[in-house]
């Protein structure tokens with residue numbers, strides 16, 4: 112048989128661990144798709160074939176066979192371990208594929224790697240698309256949120272396929288062409304950063320309610336289930352209620368009480384913060400969430416510090432229902448800040464890397480399939496539709512009003528937590544960021560004075576143009592200086 116005769120598949124998947132095999136099954140379940148599959152070790156291919164004969168997969172045991180089984184332009188989605196694994200597969204596919212074909216990396220790649228890979232692959236005439244995919248195993252199988260980058264040409268072929276497997280939110284598929292080269296993976300990285308903040312805020316709320324009111328995990332599960340009917344409705348609130356309700360079969364205790372309190376991470380939160388630092392965008396809520404996991408995972412430091420003194424008097428919560436409502440409002444306000452900071456990072460990234468990212472479209476494709484799917488994403492889409500040049504999401508009328516309504520509760524929660532010695536890094540830093548943004552004057556003026564004193568870094572004045580320096584070690588007169596900010 113000739114290669115053209117063998118070419119029966121319109122889409123291929125390389126990497127058949129949990130994400131890849133579920134994505135392959137999702138693809139196969141959609142009208143019109145025939146899916147070629149390849150995995151480095153053939154045993155995973157065999158298992159998938161045996162367990163899912165209904166999918167009609169076209170298996171391959173070599174990259175050459177895989178390429179031959181795909182009709183042109185060949186389109187393959189890589190779902191392998193991010194990093195070296197991805198590079199190895201890209202190298203093999205660029206050998207086996209031809210100009211005009213499309214290689215999609217659906218793994219969690221660092222966006223700068225995607226920019227590098229896209230540039231290298233483009234030189235061979237093959238299209239390379241870095242696509243962020245969110246939704247975990249279940250999303251991959253039933254419909255994820257997909258954030259593809261790459262060229263407009265590749266999107267022409269790929270768009271309909273990705274639309275067919277993406278989650279549907281309010282009748283629209285949760286996928287859009289985010290921008291060129293690394294734009295998709297950049298946005299996926301920010302999505303994960305927001306996810307860190309969202310999870311931390313919910314965890315802080317749980318901790319405050321438990322310590323403040325003595326409610327049991329099961330009772331807090333009911334509180335979260337109730338919250339999930341209102342403006343906080345989201346996948347993360349929903350699953351938190353389920354985790355809190357779970358009882359450990361071995362001990363009969365709430366599962367949350369037998370899970371070691373050291374949170375792990377796979378790196379996308381760290382990437383978000385590192386990138387935001389490079390871009391000069393404050394993503395303090397996300398950063399505190401990343402740091403909170405780091406603190407939790409330092410058992411030696413925690414043990415050595417366990418005898419440090421706390422407050423001499425712990426305030427008592429007089430009105431439990433009012434306190435719980437305050438906490439709910441604090442979650443809402445801090446969550447608005449986390450999303451606002453995340454979108455600020457997207458705006459800054461788009462500017463730095465020349466991506467035409469439609470912020471409202473991003474909020475739309477996060478409404479379904481992904482981990483941070485939430486009711487209030489529609490409000491973000493509306494805010495950017497009303498004002499595409501919005502400089503801070505939090506300053507959009509809807510969010511200004513929403514966050515304004517939480518003020519007293521938010522401040523009480525942060526104050527009460529500090530008084531009680533309960534750590535709320537994400538609540539507190541979000542409030543500090545909010546107050547920094549709204550402050551008419553910041554003590555940054557003093558910092559500029561200090562910088563000028565020890566390093567002659569100069570400063571600007573509020574009352575005249577120009578750049579100035581005070582002769583601190585001389586007669587302390589002010590001179591005009593060249594800008595050395």
Ligand SMILES: NC(=O)c1ccc[n+]([C@@H]2O[C@H](COP(=O)([O-])OP(=O)(O)OC[C@H]3O[C@@H](n4cnc5c(N)ncnc54)[C@H](OP(=O)(O)O)[C@@H]3O)[C@@H](O)[C@H]2O)c1
Nearest residue numbers: 126127128129130151152190191192193196199218219247
């Ligand atoms: N798990 C999630 O919830 C989730 C969510 C979103 C995105 N992702 C991303 O999706 C990708 C796949 O995730 P996963 O959890 O399914 O799998 P994984 O554990 O990250 O990776 C295992 C797969 O990578 C293959 N692989 C590793 N090194 C390779 C190499 N040098 N050459 C060829 N294949 C190689 C393995 O092949 P062998 O079988 O031969 O070892 C196996 O198929 C990752 O980038 C991950 O970050 C995961």
